[in-house]
Amino acid sequence: MYGPAQIAGYLALVVTPAALFVGAVRAPTDPSTGLLSVQLGVVLAGTVVAAMECHRLWTVETAGWEFDATGFDRTDAVDALAVPAAAVLTYGLSVHADLGPVLASALVGLIVGLGLPRIDGAAYCGSFVGMASPAVFPSLEGVALAGLLAGLAFVATAESFGGFGGKYGTIALFGCLSAVFLTDVDYAAGSSLEWRLAPVIGAVAVVAAVATVLLRTRGETSSVVASAAVGVVAGVGFPRILPELGPTLAAVAFCASFVGMSSAERLETTGQVAGAGLVCGLVYLAVAPALAGAGGKLGTTAFVSCLALAGALELTAVARSSVGRFAVSR
Secondary structure, three states: OOOHHHHHHHHHHHHHHHHHHHHHHHOOOOOOHHHHHHHHHHHHHHHHHHHHHHHHHHHOOOOOOOOOOOOOOHHHHHHHHHHHHHHHHHHHHHHHOOOOHHHHHHHHHHHHHHHOHHHHHHHHHHHHHOOOOOOOOOOHHHHHHHHHHHHHHHHHOOOOOOOOOOHHHHHHHHHHHHHHHHHOOOOOOOOOOOHHHHHHHHHHHHHHHHHHHHHHHOOOOOHHHHHHHHHHHHHHHHHHHOOOOHHHHHHHHHHHHHHOOOOOOOOOOHHHHHHHHHHHHHHHHHHOOOOOOOOOHHHHHHHHHHHHHHHHHHHHHHHHHHHHHHHHHO
């Protein structure tokens, strides 16, 4: 059953990526035709999938939206509380233990994924909230508030966009955006990345996305454990090998690992995962200066990349079908 909370959850998953792209367009950076083209293409293709998902939710099991007064149960409560708990823990590891956001989030995801698989999705979502910069949330109270809001959204979005990688991060970004709005704080100062980095960023993103899906399918690990493992390796390895560019590449790899969490129903082949990973690297470049310091930005980047590829595949299929019908009619 779908009620007001589920409708609000769907809208949150649609509006949050839009806010990221609006922030990228408004960011005070040197405009690039290539990056603007990436943004436009992703938005157009992603809109197709968003519309399809709305139609699916409208028609599945019911002829419309119905209010379900008993939808929130004990399991939902546990999930809703696991999100802020993981957010606070991750923030502490990132800021106070000086592990940095990527390694802190990946470690929390790996530990919970192996030890508490029942709440691994909620905790992983919360860990993305905890990646927020202290420039945005200087205290744990702000992180806890963002985590609580994300926890409620986590429960409300259970039926929306299932199987798309990056959904948890989008929920986390929604929580951070809402907390920023409620507490009237500012985002950190963002900076753009040079377009010349596109080849290396794209390559890292493709490898990370494919590595994650291979760990999940052939290594028989959960999607959370697979993504977190890639994040730990990238978070430790890249900064040591490349001190200057390493932290950026670690973030790119962690971001693309969320693409590899997509189910086979959404991205059917490894080639499609690789394609979404490449798009993810380009989107990472395009939105780099937007909403700086907010947790969940990496996941949202992966989410819109998966939507974009799925939308492009759907548009291609429709075009081929239309051409086929036209040829037969002639």
